[in-house]
Amino acid sequence: MAQTRDLSDKAQRHPEKAHKPDTPILRKPSWIRVKAPISEGYNRTRKIMRDNNLTTVCEEAGCPNVGECWSQGHATMMILGDICTRGCTFCNIATGKPTATSLDAFEPGRVAAAVAKLGLKHVVITSVDRDDLKDGGAEHFAQTIRAIRRKAPDTTIEVLTPDFLNCGPEALEAVVEAKPDVFNHNLETVPSLYPTVRPGARYFHSLRILQRVKELDPSMFTKSGIMVGLGEDKQGVQQVMDDMRAADIDFLTIGQYLQPTPKHHIVDRFVTPEEFASYQSAAYGKGFLMVSATPLTRSSYHAGDDFAQLRAARLAKLGS
Numbered sequence: 631m632a633q634t635r636d637l638s639d640k641a642q643r644h645p646e647k648a649h650k651p652d653t654p655i656l657r658k659p660s661w662i663r664v665k666a667p668i669s670e671g672y673n674r675t676r677k678i679m680r681d682n683n684l685t686t687v688c689e690e691a692g693c694p695n696v697g698e699c700w701s702q703g704h705a706t707m708m709i710l711g712d713i714c715t716r717g718c719t720f721c722n723i724a725t726g727k728p729t730a731t732s733l734d735a736f737e738p739g740r741v742a743a744a745v746a747k748l749g750l751k752h753v754v755i756t757s758v759d760r761d762d763l764k765d766g767g768a769e770h771f772a773q774t775i776r777a778i779r780r781k782a783p784d785t786t787i788e789v790l791t792p793d794f795l796n797c798g799p800e801a802l803e804a805v806v807e808a809k810p811d812v813f814n815h816n817l818e819t820v821p822s823l824y825p826t827v828r829p830g831a832r833y834f835h836s837l838r839i840l841q842r843v844k845e846l847d848p849s850m851f852t853k854s855g856i857m858v859g860l861g862e863d864k865q866g867v868q869q870v871m872d873d874m875r876a877a878d879i880d881f882l883t884i885g886q887y888l889q890p891t892p893k894h895h896i897v898d899r900f901v902t903p904e905e906f907a908s909y910q911s912a913a914y915g916k917g918f919l920m921v922s923a924t925p926l927t928r929s930s931y932h933a934g935d936d937f938a939q940l941r942a943a944r945l946a947k948l949g950s
């Protein structure tokens with residue numbers, strides 16, 4: 631059963647960051663403003679998550695969009711426990727050694743029950759990294775997809791997976807065989823920043839798994855995203871877009887990095903809405919079927935509406 635930890639205990643949440651000096655959190659610019667979370671819909675979503683003993687990335691990562699998303703029932707459930715085995719410097723998910731109870735055989739059923747109760751057209755399922763498991767949690771993803779298909783057959787499913795590094799090809803294949811509608815894995819940043827931003831990951835491995843998904847099932851939509859404002863330059867972002875297109879990725883998301891605590895990676899700069907618009911038009915020019923690039927874009931933000939547009943874009947392309 632997933633354990634819920636005290637979100638206020640920073641030392642407990644990020645033991646690998648405890649020794650780092652604090653860096654001041656910059657004041658957000660006027661274009662990053664979000665609604666207060668509380669609404670009737672928000673409370674209903676929260677209750678369904680609690681009743682089913684589910685963890686969400688919305689809460690664990692401190693997502694700024696939680697008020698808007700939860701008011702519409704759009705919660706992104708996080709499976710495989712709430713403790714991540716990586717130590718990415720941007721991420722607010724708790725890190726450490728997962729507990730013995732954090733691989734819960736009943737979790738897929740509870741996720742499916744919550745999806746049905748929320749009445750979702752489209753759901754995004756993500757997870758922590760589980761380098762302690764031989765398959766990285768792939769079979770648990772597959773079981774969760776199958777459980778949702780049984781309980782909510784009309785709901786389209788998007789998975790936002792870890793990279794299954796060192797798991798062998800079977801792990802990725804198990805998830806693809808379960809046939810999610812969208813396979814999403816985030817590259818997160820430009821390759822030159824991997825050692826400081828995503829030290830446990832490998833850029834070309836992440837890119838390769840997305841390419842491999844398309845090879846395994848050309849009909850499956852693939853999606854990936856990066857954050858900006860971490861210290862990347864524009865040429866680096868353009869190069870990532872080219873790499874993604876070479877891997878045949880359909881959908882690109884770009885959002886502003888926000889620093890969760892003084893122990894996390896510093897915000898290098900706030901990218902303006904005009905720069906986001908310029909990235910968006912460059913990305914469409916490179917051939918992505920769908921692009922979302924705004925300061926508050928997150929992988930799962932407006933994912934249902936975006937999926938409908940993604941499907942329409944593919945149909946239009948096939949018809950042209």
Ligand code: SF4
Nearest residue numbers: 688693696699930931
């Ligand atoms: S953008 Fe995604 S992670 Fe953030 S609140 Fe919405 S569904 Fe949750």
